[in-house]
Amino acid sequence: MQKLYINPLPVRIWHWTNAVGFILLIATGLQIRYLDLIQLVPFRTAVVAHNWVGFVLIANFFLWLGFYLFTDKIKVYHPELSPTKYFRASFRQMQYYGYGIFRGDPNPHHVSVYHKFNALQSMTYQIIMMLVVPVQFFTGVLLWDVTRFAAMVEMFGGVRVVDTVHVLFFIFFTGFIFIHPYLASLSHTPWAHFKAMITGYEEVEDEAPKKGAASN
Amino acid sequence: MSALQHKVLVVDDDPVVGKSFNRVLSQKGYVVVTAENAQEALSKVQEGEYDVVFTDIKMPGMSGIELAERLKVERPWTPVVIVTGFGSAANQERAKAAGVSSFLEKPLSPEMIEGSLRQALLEAVPAVVPGLVEAAHPEPVEEESHLKKVALFVAAPFIGLLYAVMLPFVGLGMLAYLGVKALKKNATATKVISLVAAPFIGLAFIVTLPFVGTAMLAWLGVRALIKKTQVE
Numbered sequence: 001m002q003k004l005y006i007n008p009l010p011v012r013i014w015h016w017t018n019a020v021g022f023i024l025l026i027a028t029g030l031q032i033r034y035l036d037l038i039q040l041v042p043f044r045t046a047v048v049a050h051n052w053v054g055f056v057l058i059a060n061f062f063l064w065l066g067f068y069l070f071t072d073k074i075k076v077y078h079p080e081l082s083p084t085k086y087f088r089a090s091f092r093q094m095q096y097y098g099y100g101i102f103r104g105d106p107n108p109h110h111v112s113v114y115h116k117f118n119a120l121q122s123m124t125y126q127i128i129m130m131l132v133v134p135v136q137f138f139t140g141v142l143l144w145d146v147t148r149f150a151a152m153v154e155m156f157g158g159v160r161v162v163d164t165v166h167v168l169f170f171i172f173f174t175g176f177i178f179i180h181p182y183l184a185s186l187s188h189t190p191w192a193h194f195k196a197m198i199t200g201y202e203e204v205e206d207e208a209p210k211k212g213a214a215s216n
Numbered sequence: 217m218s219a220l221q222h223k224v225l226v227v228d229d230d231p232v233v234g235k236s237f238n239r240v241l242s243q244k245g246y247v248v249v250t251a252e253n254a255q256e257a258l259s260k261v262q263e264g265e266y267d268v269v270f271t272d273i274k275m276p277g278m279s280g281i282e283l284a285e286r287l288k289v290e291r292p293w294t295p296v297v298i299v300t301g302f303g304s305a306a307n308q309e310r311a312k313a314a315g316v317s318s319f320l321e322k323p324l325s326p327e328m329i330e331g332s333l334r335q336a337l338l339e340a341v342p343a344v345v346p347g348l349v350e351a352a353h354p355e356p357v358e359e360e361s362h363l364k365k366v367a368l369f370v371a372a373p374f375i376g377l378l379y380a381v382m383l384p385f386v387g388l389g390m391l392a393y394l395g396v397k398a399l400k401k402n403a404t405a406t407k408v409i410s411l412v413a414a415p416f417i418g419l420a421f422i423v424t425l426p427f428v429g430t431a432m433l434a435w436l437g438v439r440a441l442i443k444k445t446q447v448e
Contacts, residue, residue: 004247069366078368079375086379087386089263094387110249110264112223126376130369204247 006116006202010067014060015197021057022177025050029170054140061133075114077126089119101186111202128176132169139166223247223264224333227257227271227283228299233324237270240326241333254278258286266294268336270320273300273307281307285314295336299324 007015028050031038040046068074080086092108097120100108109118117125139162142149146159156162184193188203196202224246226237234250241248249266251257253275261269269287271280278286284296298311301322308319317336320328399405 068369072365074365074369077372078365079372079379081375083379083382085262087383090379090383091387091390092263108263110223110260112247112264115264123376123379126372127380130373131377 003201003203004111004113005200006111006113007197007200008067008071008073009200010063011073012197012200014064014067017060018057018064021053021060022173024053025057026170026174026177028053033167033170051144054137054144058137058141061137064129073114076116077122077129079126080119080122086119086123090123093118093120097186111204116202132172136166136169136173139163139169222267222333222337223249225249225251225257225260225266225269226299227251227254227269227275227280229253229272229275233272233299236324237329240329244330246333254280254283254286257283261287261291261294268317268333269294269296270299270332271296273298281310281314284311284316288315295339297332297336 027040028046031040031043031046032050035043041049068077080089089108096105096108107118109115142153142156142162143159143166146153153159153162184197185191187193192203222245224237224241226234226248228234228250229252231250231252234248234252238248238250249260251260254271255277257269257271260266269284271283273280280298280300284298287294287296292315295317296315297318297320298307298316299320299322300307311319317339318332320332396409399409
């Protein structure tokens with residue numbers, strides 16, 4: 001089994017901090033939003049924890065951003081500029097997820113150091129990491145101190161608009177936190193991708209040395 | 217650059233050859249991917265970058281020489297090594313003209329495989345700048361500027377968003393195209409489609425007719441006015 005060093009240490013630290021942080025944000029956010037239904041901790045504690053975890057994740061986001069901006073790994077997040085190539089790869093990947101995977105077909109995407117994401121993942125993560133996450137943090141900061149940022153909140157249409165955007169993205173992230181581990185389990189073994197995010201080394205499944213191959 | 221980062225594509229209709237390469241090179245940390253014909257190789261190259269391509273000459277369908285020519289046109293920076301038991305002078309000349317790195321004659325030994333790979337990688341050094349291969353850049357000698365990389369990084373979510381919006385439309389369009397193409401092969405289906413589509417096409421004509429008529433009248437009027445102005 002071949003091993004490629006796909007996830008450097010800063011990415012792994014960012015990823016797991018993010019995972020724990022988002023679960024805490026979702027849990028505390030659920031309590032803040034649905035106070036009548038969920039009372040895991042006192043309301044005040046939920047708000048304080050939500051704010052602190054939010055700021056930790058903002059700092060964590062800048063760790064991620066700094067790592068990619070100042071290393072050649074930035075290419076991992078570069079877009080595919082040829083629509084033809086992009087759509088072809090996307091439909092192949094969709095066919096694999098929807099049909100091929102159940103037949104045991106090989107994954108059409110071959111992981112490499114600079115192409116760790118398939119076409120669908122690439123598009124999704126570009127949008128999430130550079131649009132959705134910053135907007136979520138921004139709306140979160142505005143809601144953290146509505147009085148201080150009153151002018152800006154008004155500029156965006158008032159608390160209701162900012163809050164709606166924050167809650168809509170919160171629903172999106174809640175869905176993501178379930179879908180992400182499922183998709184991560186679709187490697188040659190259910191734990192391979194999880195292991196790769198701990199060790200940094202991704203196992204490349206279809207290039208394993210085969211016994212009995214001739215040497216001529 | 218570590219061998220771990222090198223990806224090798226081996227194209228041969230005899231799976232034993234692919235296995236041999238795999239056995240020799242995977243132990244050294246190279247990633248070996250195999251293809252059993254040129255068509256499969258081309259689609260693999262479309263999907264991901266390879267540092268070196270080894271290809272047999274005699275294969276069903278497209279030959280290894282044709283494959284090398286195609287690869288050298290599409291990815292001139294990728295070294296191609298021909299593996300063959302039929303090393304005719306004509307083939308060698310044609311392959312050299314296409315820019316093939318070297319010839320490897322069967323039977324192969326592990327030393328030959330590794331040696332030719334190392335040689336191909338060394339030859340490719342000026343062309344295979346890390347990252348440029350990944351970016352499929354046609355001018356591999358120049359490294360992308362950091363500014364360009366950052367610009368692409370910043371543009372990525374917007375391009376991603378555009379693709380996300382377009383994806384269902386492109387998908388539906390492709391499905392419709394494939395469906396129509398498949399149905400066209402069936403004469404009865406074509407008749408049925410024409411029958412079903414006829415009232416909609418008629419309706420489209422009825423809806424567009426007044427607009428087309430009005431536009432034509434307007435155009436004739438404008439033309440007459442222009443002519444009248446010119447005469448005066």
